[in-house]
Amino acid sequence: MRCAVSDEIELEYDTFGDPADPALLLVMGLGTQMIAWHPDFCGKLAAAGFYVIRFDNRDVGLSTKLHGVRANFGGLLGFAQNRLTRRAPYLVADMADDAVRLLDGLGIDRAHVVGVSMGGMIAQEMAIRHPERLLTLTSIMSTTGNQFVGQPRPKALAVLFRAPPPDRDGAIEAGVLTRQMLAPHFFDEQETRRFAAASFDRSFYPEGTGRQLAAVLASGDRTEALRSVTTPTLVIHGTADPLVPLSGGFATAEAIPGARLVTYERMGHELPRALWDKMVQEITDHARSVSGRR
DSSP states (O other), X not given: OEEEOSSSOEEEEEEESOTTSOXXXXXXXXXXXXXXXXXXXXXXXXXXXXXXXXXXXXXXTTSOOOTTOOOOHHXXXXXXXXXXXXXXXXXXXXXXXXXXXXXXXXTOSOEEEEEETHHHHHHHHHHHHOGXXXXXXXXXXXXXXXXTSSOXXXXXHHHHTOOOOSSHHHHHHHHHHHHHXXXXXXXXXXXXXXXXXXXXXXXXXXXXXXXXXXXXXXXXXXXXXXXXXXXXXXXXXXXXXXXXXHHHHHXXXXXXXXXXXXXXXXXXXXXXXXXXXXXXXXXXXXHHTSOOOO
């Protein structure tokens, strides 16, 4: 299903559960399609009494792609280091506005919002820009944008700027190697291959990943803005994350008043099946701690 969130952007989405239940919006990370929110994971949240919505961000999956729009990474890297300029086609804040307009299109006034990695950044911006629309915030394996915390390890950074593979087989192998590097302790090769193949067949679009990365780099530090967030916040992070190290989770929890931090030993940059039940319990307990409803 698709929903127009502006004159230029349509978002692909699907849902799980009963629309009469409180809404829970899942926001995915950099260059990753909504199918990374596994149907079984979504089903667990729906079975817990939530109307679950997952969607493709702009420039990924089946949502609108900004074909041919270029990002100047030289200027962006300079911005990340010196705060001098912004050279990105859009910012994380624009992606947050997309997500809020998706809720508008679905007739949802307020939702529990759960974001991973870049999706956590988007969810944070939603809480900053549209606090009245969030019941709770859960930020998973994400960070504040402060250049001194949550920065990728050298090998993980190399993954972000690696040239895309030329074909399906290459994309699958690249997906396996990336997952193994980012999440070695819970690595499942067969499941990773299935997901990499499904992602390629659904939509292979590395150009969009570059623009999303540009948005992250150009959006700067949210720390001060996060200090004003009043949305009840849960922060989840793995202790073995090489892409967004645990310092990013600590900084997020410290910036948001009253936020609670939950860490998982050996978890890398991933949503490992072995931890789904624990994560779902944390997310649903957090959501139920708030009396508001959709």
